[in-house]
Each structure stands twice: as structure tokens, then as C-alpha cells.
Amino acid sequence: MNYTSTRDGEVRRSAAHAILQGLSSEGGLFVPDAFPALDSLDELSQLPYTERAVRILGQFLTDFPQDLLRSCVRAAYAPEKFGGPNPAPITSLSGDRFLLELWHGPTCAFKDMALQLLPHLMTASESLAGDGRKIVILTATSGDTGKAALEGFRDVPGIRILVFYPRDGVSPMQKRQMATQEGGNVSVCAIDGNFDDAQSAVKSIFTDAALAERLEQAGMRFSSANSINWGRLAPQIVYYVSAYCDLLAEGKLRPGQALNVCVPTGNFGNLLAAYYAKKMGLPLGRLICASNRNRILTDFIRTGVYDRNRDFYTTISPSMDILISSNLERLLYSLSGEDCQAVSGWYRQLAETGRFQVGDAVRKKLSAEFWGGYCDDGATRAAIRDAFRQERYLCDPHTAVAVKVCREYREETGDHAPVLIASTASPYKFGMSVLEALEQPLPESEYEGLRALEALSGMEAPAPLKALEGKEVRFSGSVPRDGIKEAVLRELIG
Numbered sequence: 001m002n003y004t005s006t007r008d009g010e011v012r013r014s015a016a017h018a019i020l021q022g023l024s025s026e027g028g029l030f031v032p033d034a035f036p037a038l039d040s041l042d043e044l045s046q047l048p049y050t051e052r053a054v055r056i057l058g059q060f061l062t063d064f065p066q067d068l069l070r071s072c073v074r075a076a077y078a079p080e081k082f083g084g085p086n087p088a089p090i091t092s093l094s095g096d097r098f099l100l101e102l103w104h105g106p107t108c109a110f111k112d113m114a115l116q117l118l119p120h121l122m123t124a125s126e127s128l129a130g131d132g133r134k135i136v137i138l139t140a141t142s143g144d145t146g147k148a149a150l151e152g153f154r155d156v157p158g159i160r161i162l163v164f165y166p167r168d169g170v171s172p173m174q175k176r177q178m179a180t181q182e183g184g185n186v187s188v189c190a191i192d193g194n195f196d197d198a199q200s201a202v203k204s205i206f207t208d209a210a211l212a213e214r215l216e217q218a219g220m221r222f223s224s225a226n227s228i229n230w231g232r233l234a235p236q237i238v239y240y241v242s243a244y245c246d247l248l249a250e251g252k253l254r255p256g257q258a259l260n261v262c263v264p265t266g267n268f269g270n271l272l273a274a275y276y277a278k279k280m281g282l283p284l285g286r287l288i289c290a291s292n293r294n295r296i297l298t299d300f301i302r303t304g305v306y307d308r309n310r311d312f313y314t315t316i317s318p319s320m321d322i323l324i325s326s327n328l329e330r331l332l333y334s335l336s337g338e339d340c341q342a343v344s345g346w347y348r349q350l351a352e353t354g355r356f357q358v359g360d361a362v363r364k365k366l367s368a369e370f371w372g373g374y375c376d377d378g379a380t381r382a383a384i385r386d387a388f389r390q391e392r393y394l395c396d397p398h399t400a401v402a403v404k405v406c407r408e409y410r411e412e413t414g415d416h417a418p419v420l421i422a423s424t425a426s427p428y429k430f431g432m433s434v435l436e437a438l439e440q441p442l443p444e445s446e447y448e449g450l451r452a453l454e455a456l457s458g459m460e461a462p463a464p465l466k467a468l469e470g471k472e473v474r475f476s477g478s479v480p481r482d483g484i485k486e487a488v489l490r491e492l493i494g
């Protein structure tokens, strides 16, 4: 299988190349040139998570020998990293709602599902298709990607990683996690700006030919750990298939029964993976896109107009505070019948005017497959409170947005089909917001917050979060929003 670009149909790359390069040189995203059909779900249901992953990933990473892929997958999802043999367990709520918990990895957010695997895929890609240059992972983060990427790539030989996060746009625990990061190949820097500023700066570095040449002379190349990298998306397809298999095996779904999916969405990587799983034949129903007050995707799904000329809000679900949702480009490529001219046109308009509008054909397909909803912080807090009081389930604020939007979807459409809701972070990672939602007194520090939440829920906080308390802060610098390129050069070339 080859990978082409959403903006240039002439591009052909192997999976290893696409993973090494991250972003296509004209700014498009790599997409597979075909979607393989899933193996039989009966058969996949008999297998453990890691073997399901080897099967599914093997269909996309066709240039990876199976044994190599298996060793990558086993190292990534080792039971000691994810608290057991199934890295993505399901908790049932009332009313045929199933929460797919994607946060049992080392950094307590769903990004671990892909970012524990990506470093192994990257190293393998270098051995399959590389040229011996050192890989520099450049990452913009709205909070969770940065930490997950740092943890995944730390001390991986031949790789250097630089992370930029919005100084005032991440939770206290997220900031702590990044500022105390260990490892000899890591750098972390705050920027004065929001996630979109960081992501745009990082993308412009990727497409800067002069800079690429300077790096090449210094024996280095850039790659990406953001969900623009195909190596981030492919592992996310696996857990939707695996969840369906688990629900089948437990008798909670009948074979072939439609399962709706509801995902708290930011950069659209997680929900896009569900769409891709559906394209492969997984019996998924409506794909529900849940946003916070930054409701650009809700508006887009409802009107076909993508318009980023609007205020950017900082919310209690910071990993979704995004107005430029990168992976939407892959969806538009698919919905437009792989029309890279159209996609290039829309993204040119977006760059020039901050807005584009898709035609009726795309809009029809969009609203047939997707449903969009949003909620503000007040409604998010109420959803956290209701889930805890009614179901004894402690939701983080991102997951709570999805729970709330899912309820609204059912009320508005009357569609009560079973639904899989992505639970994307441990509630302890956003402990202060959760305590506030539960109308508890707010303690002085985020660590006291952890203990207060433990006492309230009777569920122990994840060890990696508790361990932060004793760790030394290693990174406290920040740069202006237009200073990322200089900062990168300083770090790499001196």
C-alpha cells in the first residue's frame, strides 16, 4: 500500500516514508491510497489486543515485516505500561452507553494509545527507509500530546524531541508533567500564544525548504508526533475495532449491530480514526463530534462553512481548545472523492481568508455520517456531576463534553442505538476542574487535589501523576509566538 497527499495526487510514499516525513512537502497530509477490508470480526474477537493491532496495522503498514510490527506492538502495549493486557477497557453506563477508556497509559490521556507505539514505528521506519539522519520530532501540543510524545520518545536513540505548548492554555497538571520531563533528548518550551499559533508555526517549519536543507547539512531531519503523522492515526483505528470485538464477545452487541461513536474532539484525529474503521467495514453508525465552546466543528457539520474568524476560548477541556482542526483535511479528501484540487483550494482559502465552504455533495455526505454538538464549561461541569451522582463514574472534563453531547444527540434525533463514548483522559489529570464540578472546596495545590479526589471517589489516582510531586522542574522557558523557528534553531544548531 502507498500513501499519497491530500493536496497532490502525484505523491507516492511507502508507509515508512510517510511516517518518517510526517507531513507532505506541499503541506498536505498523507493518506492511504486504499482502505483494506477488515478481517472477520469473529476471528479478531478471539485474539488479544496486541494481535488485533498486528493484523489491522499490518494492512496499512505493508512495508513492515510482520515480526517487526509485532515486536513494536508488544513493546508499546506491554501490560505494565497500560495496567493490564487490554490497554483500552470498556466501562458500561446505563442506557447502552459504553465508555472506551483510553487513558490507562503512562501519561493518563488517550494520546498514549498512539504515542507509545509511534517511537517504535519511527525507529523501524528509519531502519526500513531512512538515511541515517537523526530524527527531530517537533510537536505542538494543547497539553496531552506533548507529554505523551515526550514520554514515548525520551531516550530513544537517534531521536531528539522538541515540544511547544501554549503557556496559559494547559492545566496545572499538564504543565507539571511537561516541565518535569526526564530524558537526555528532550526540550520543552512554552509559547505566548494558543495551540493554533503553535501548530501553525510547527507546520510552517515542516514546509520550510531552506530550513530543511540546513538541518540536512547538520545530519538531521524533522518529523512530527502530532496527529498529522499517519503513524499516530493508524494505531487509533485499532481500538475502535477492538472495542467492537469486546462488546461482541461480552454479548453486548449482536453481530452486525450498528454502534454509534461519540468523541470529544479537537484536532479530529480520534474521530477520524473511527470513520476510517467504518470505511474498513466496522458496523459503526453515526459518528458524533463533541466540541467545547470552541464549536467550529459543530458549525461546520451543521452548515458546511468552516470559519475560524471567531473568538478563541480557553476552557476546562484544554485539549479541545482548537480552531484549526488538522485532520478534517483527511476527512474532506475522503468525502470529496479524493479530490486533491478541491482540498488544496479549500485550504488555500482558509490560509487567505480564514474561511471556506464545501459544496452540497460533500455537505450531504458529512451530515449523513456525522452529527455535531457542543457544550460550554457550565454544562461540562454539570455532566461531570451527573455522571458521578447517577453512575458513580468520574469523568474528566473532555469525556464529560462527550457524555453531554451524546445525551443531546439522543434527545434530538431519537436514535438510542448503543453508543461508544471515548473516555480520553483520567479525571485525575484535571483534578481541580473535576473537584470544582463536584462542588468541593478547592485545595491549594494540584497534589492535594489528587488526594481530595481519591477520598471522594475511593479510586486511587494514577501513580505517574502522584509521582510528579517530588520531581524537579527542568523546563521553565517561554518564547514569543513568532519565535519558535529561532528557538528550534538555537536548540538544534546552537
Ligand SMILES: *Cc1c(COP(=O)(O)O)cnc(C)c1O
Pocket (backbone or CB within 6 Å): 109, 110, 111, 144, 145, 227, 264, 265, 266, 267, 268, 269, 270, 271, 319, 320, 398, 399, 424, 425
Ligand atoms: C487530544 C485530546 C482530545 C482531542 O482529540 P483529537 O484527536 O485531537 O480530536 C480530547 N480529549 C483529550 C483528553 C485529549 O488529550
